[in-house]
Amino acid sequence: MPLVTVGVVVLDCAEPERLARFCKEFLEAEETEESANRVELRTGDGIRLAPRRDTDATPPGRPRPENSLQAHLDFAWRTWTRPNAASVSLGGRPTEAEDAPGPSEERAFADPTGHSFTLRRIPPPAPKRG
Structure with a gap:
């Protein structure tokens, strides 16, 4: 058993309320705690x-x-369609051109407060054989 477990991923920014709104909508998360300087959210997968x-x-x-x-x-x-559009409609912005060189399975964005994040496409599962 580990001595500690990961508790919360904390993202420093000048406007935590703005970033919390973005994350809450984009991830369909629920707010679990708020103080003057911090907003904690929990996603459906914990x-x-x-x-x-x-x-x-x-x-x-x-x-x-x-x-x-x-x-x-x-x-x-x-x-790609839903996360790209959802990110932009919530205040995110692409940080590279859609036709940028590199793997087409991921795209870089910034949240409304400037933190970078990546949308990574998961390939559909292969059909079962046999």
Whole structure:
């Protein structure tokens, strides 16, 4: 048994309420706690996210030329249409052209407060044989 478990993924930003609204709608999450500087959300599959106020926060850039380590969220989808449109309608923005070179199975976005995230397509399961 581990000594600790992952509790909450905390995302620092200048406007936690704005990021919480985006995540709540995009992930169909429920708000579980709110304070003056933090909003905690829980998704249907149990992931907990908490945008936290940091007035000095600056959004990370993607990709970083120095290949530094930084966190970003990957969201998995089976088709592109719904998550792309939903992200943009909720205030997200693509951070690369739709026809950018590289794998077509993922696209980079930024949330309304500038955090990067990736929409990664999950291929449909192969049909059973036999």
